Amino acid sequence: MEELIISNDNLKKIVHELLNNDCRVIGTTAENKFKEIESADELVLNPGSVPTGSSFKEYFFPKTEPLFFYKQNHSNVDLFDPIPDKSKIVVLGAKPCDAAALPIISKVFNWDYKDDLFNSRLDNSLIIGMSCHYSDEFCFCNDIGGSPENMKGSDVFLKPLADNYFKVTSITPKGEAFIKEYQKYFEKDLGKNKPIERKVENPKHFDYDKVKTWLDNNFENKFWDTAGEMCLGCAQCAFVCPTCHCFDIIDEQNGSCAGRRAKNWDACQFSLFTKHASGHNPRDNQEKRYRQRISHKFKYYMDKFDEVLCTGCGRCSRGCPVSLDILQVVEEINSLPENSNSIQ
Amino acid sequence: MNELKQICKDALTEKKARFIIGYKEDKNKRVKPFIAKTPEDAEKLTFSHHAVNNLAVYLSRFKNNIDGKIGIVVKSCDLKAVTALIQENQIKRDDLFIIGVNCSGVVLDVAKEFNKDNTQIKCKYCQAKTPPYYDALAEESKEFEMPDDDQAELMAKIDKMTAEERLEFWNAEFEKCIKCYACRQVCPMCYCEKCIVEKSEPQWIDSSSTSRGNFSWNIIRAFHQAGRCIGCHECERACPMGIPLTLLTRKMGMVAFSEFGYRHGTSLTEPTLIGTYSTSDKEDFIK
Numbered sequence: 001m002e003e004l005i006i007s008n009d010n011l012k013k014i015v016h017e018l019l020n021n022d023c024r025v026i027g028t029t030a031e032n033k034f035k036e037i038e039s040a041d042e043l044v045l046n047p048g049s050v051p052t053g054s055s056f057k058e059y060f061f062p063k064t065e066p067l068f069f070y071k072q073n074h075s076n077v078d079l080f081d082p083i084p085d086k087s088k089i090v091v092l093g094a095k096p097c098d099a100a101a102l103p104i105i106s107k108v109f110n111w112d113y114k115d116d117l118f119n120s121r122l123d124n125s126l127i128i129g130m131s132c133h134y135s136d137e138f139c140f141c142n143d144i145g146g147s148p149e150n151m152k153g154s155d156v157f158l159k160p161l162a163d164n165y166f167k168v169t170s171i172t173p174k175g176e177a178f179i180k181e182y183q184k185y186f187e188k189d190l191g192k193n194k195p196i197e198r199k200v201e202n203p204k205h206f207d208y209d210k211v212k213t214w215l216d217n218n219f220e221n222k223f224w225d226t227a228g229e230m231c232l233g234c235a236q237c238a239f240v241c242p243t244c245h246c247f248d249i250i251d252e253q254n255g256s257c258a259g260r261r262a263k264n265w266d267a268c269q270f271s272l273f274t275k276h277a278s279g280h281n282p283r284d285n286q287e288k289r290y291r292q293r294i295s296h297k298f299k300y301y302m303d304k305f306d307e308v309l310c311t312g313c314g315r316c317s318r319g320c321p322v323s324l325d326i327l328q329v330v331e332e333i334n335s336l337p338e339n340s341n342s343i344q
Numbered sequence: 345m346n347e348l349k350q351i352c353k354d355a356l357t358e359k360k361a362r363f364i365i366g367y368k369e370d371k372n373k374r375v376k377p378f379i380a381k382t383p384e385d386a387e388k389l390t391f392s393h394h395a396v397n398n399l400a401v402y403l404s405r406f407k408n409n410i411d412g413k414i415g416i417v418v419k420s421c422d423l424k425a426v427t428a429l430i431q432e433n434q435i436k437r438d439d440l441f442i443i444g445v446n447c448s449g450v451v452l453d454v455a456k457e458f459n460k461d462n463t464q465i466k467c468k469y470c471q472a473k474t475p476p477y478y479d480a481l482a483e484e485s486k487e488f489e490m491p492d493d494d495q496a497e498l499m500a501k502i503d504k505m506t507a508e509e510r511l512e513f514w515n516a517e518f519e520k521c522i523k524c525y526a527c528r529q530v531c532p533m534c535y536c537e538k539c540i541v542e543k544s545e546p547q548w549i550d551s552s553s554t555s556r557g558n559f560s561w562n563i564i565r566a567f568h569q570a571g572r573c574i575g576c577h578e579c580e581r582a583c584p585m586g587i588p589l590t591l592l593t594r595k596m597g598m599v600a601f602s603e604f605g606y607r608h609g610t611s612l613t614e615p616t617l618i619g620t621y622s623t624s625d626k627e628d629f630i631k
Contacts, residue, residue: 053584054522063522064552137372230377232401234529236584239522252550252557262552265522272542321530321582322397323376323454 003189008045008164010185011092015040017182018090026059027092028052034059034091045093047133047160047196051313055098055242056091060121061105063239064264067117067249072257084117089125097141097313099129099153101242107305108245117263126178129154130166135200138314140327142202146311161193205327206334208298208308214333215299219291223336227329228290230322235267237293237316237326243309246273268292294329348482351443352415353386355480361415361441365402367395374454377402380415391417391483393458396450398576400425400532407435414440417482419447420472424574424609425532431609431616432572434535444478446485452581460491465590466577468493476610498588499595514559520585521558523551527579527589528565533572540564566592571600571617574609 109115155175158166238244248266253259301309368378375394449467550557573593
């Protein structure tokens with residue numbers, strides 16, 4: 001297939017057309033936030049920017065969504081399905097650490113029960129990823145199989161070139177169809193626009209296999225007594241995370257004899273998360289809950305789905321109110337002896 | 345060795361405190377909460393313009409299961425939370441070893457240097473750089489010229505809005521809420537063992553992050569802070585969505601002062617505003 005490039009202006013023209021075709025366009029703005037944009041001018045693609053405060057997962061797995069509505073009808077209860085959202089979604093400017101999260105969480109949403117709500121959004125979406133020219137002390141994508149140029153999860157991938165151009169790579173049939181549909185905006189790459197060099201390095205921090213082996217053998221270890229000691233038990237980390245996918249199901253009344261059953265984001269750092277109806281809580285302190293967070297990300301998900309439940313974006317650490325840094329915790333695990341018999 | 349480290353080391357050696365809740369600097373130079381349990385741990389303790397956390401939030405976690413005093417490093421704003429917890433009978437003064445620190449302001453953005461443009465709102469109107477009481481005092485008192493209190497201007501603007509405009513303003517802000525409850529978890533005054541939002545029989549507040557659920561959560565939390573918020577601004581700092589929560593809590597603190605002459609967390613002996621009444625209290629809100 002011939003090599004293609006596109007100018008930033010033409011990309012905006014595509015966005016303009018998409019918006020006119022009732023497509024939802026999720027892109028990064030001047031404030032460096034993902035948002036459903038209303039005009040192509042709002043879109044700002046900056047490969048050098050820090051990952052946005054929140055990931056774009058809410059457009060696939062919303063913070064709250066109805067599963068059904070109910071209404072009492074004399075002695076019966078009528079149930080109503082929510083109107084499915086079939087609109088097309090195009091995500092523009094996803095960093096590799098964001099785009100990679102979708103195929104990861106897709107595995108849990110298709111494990112035994114197939115989550116139609118998630119799947120229909122993913123099926124109706126097109127992810128345009130972009131290589132990343134940023135790195136800070138919280139980034140660690142390359143320690144867990146990612147990279148600033150990783151195309152996992154993207155349908156089309158952009159790499160910045162000189163003079164506001166992007167090199168375009170189509171990755172999936174969906175991506176190819178997209179390029180074909182909008183081919184008038186793409187140009188043949190004649191090599192005139194040189195690639196913009198990445199000026200930051202991504203140092204190697206830990207050996208994932210070593211960390212996994214340690215986690216396999218050290219569910220009980222005094223390390224856990226201090227790892228999550230200062231955690232306050234909020235869900236900032238989980239809710240800004242592109243891969244955290246836990247949810248709660250609740251019934252919510254609205255007016256008399258009517259309401260909805262909803263699926264809401266939930267998080268393992270809440271004490272209520274594992275509290276049984278009996279009152280017993282198997283994870284009855286923050287240390288145990290923090291162990292769960294680390295183990296789910298770096299062990300259990302790997303055991304079950306052959307993926308690390310983390311893309312190394314560093315959001316959880318950048319925003320943590322008590323500066324708990326997941327990378328430093330994993331680095332510490334990496335430095336521990338494999339079978340430390342330090343059980344207290 | 346600086347003064348803070350020495351004080352804490354001595355306190356741990358002489359068993360004046362069982363452990364000390366303080367700050368340490370991590371390898372990325374981030375200043376974060378840390379518990380020093382041994383005199384050696386005290387070497388790691390530090391204080392700077394980047395020591396933003398109000399450590400009083402940890403007191404509720406330890407209050408019932410410690411043999412000996414809890415040591416805690418506090419700025420003057422944080423001490424108000426300690427005082428408030430004592431006033432609200434959550435902890436006893438005698439169970440604490442308070443290490444006060446002179447503070448000349450803390451940063452808004454922890455990734456940047458402390459300067460005029462990177463100062464927390466609370467510091468701009470802070471009246472006491474030195475905590476009013478303590479068992480030991482560390483850090484030098486430094487003068488720092490504070491920028492103008494721009495939040496007061498915004499509050500005046502909101503005051504002038506009509507009820508409909510205010511509703512619109514807050515609806516737009518609360519729309520952002522994702523119900524991560526970081527505001528509640530960092531708040532030293534949010535110590536309820538079961539938060540009202542967790543009460544499901546009956547459900548008092550929608551737990552969903554809908555417009556209605558977000559609005560009721562944020563307004564109820566604000567109401568529960570009326571006359572109780574001590575103004576550490578931790579809720580706003582912790583909010584990942586950037587909701588200006590202290591506009592509400594600060595306003596209520598101002599009302600508590602203008603209507604009742606009361607400021608929470610400023611006296612160990614004064615009864616709390618919510619916990620008492622006076623026959624001279626105004627009743628003009630009952631119509």
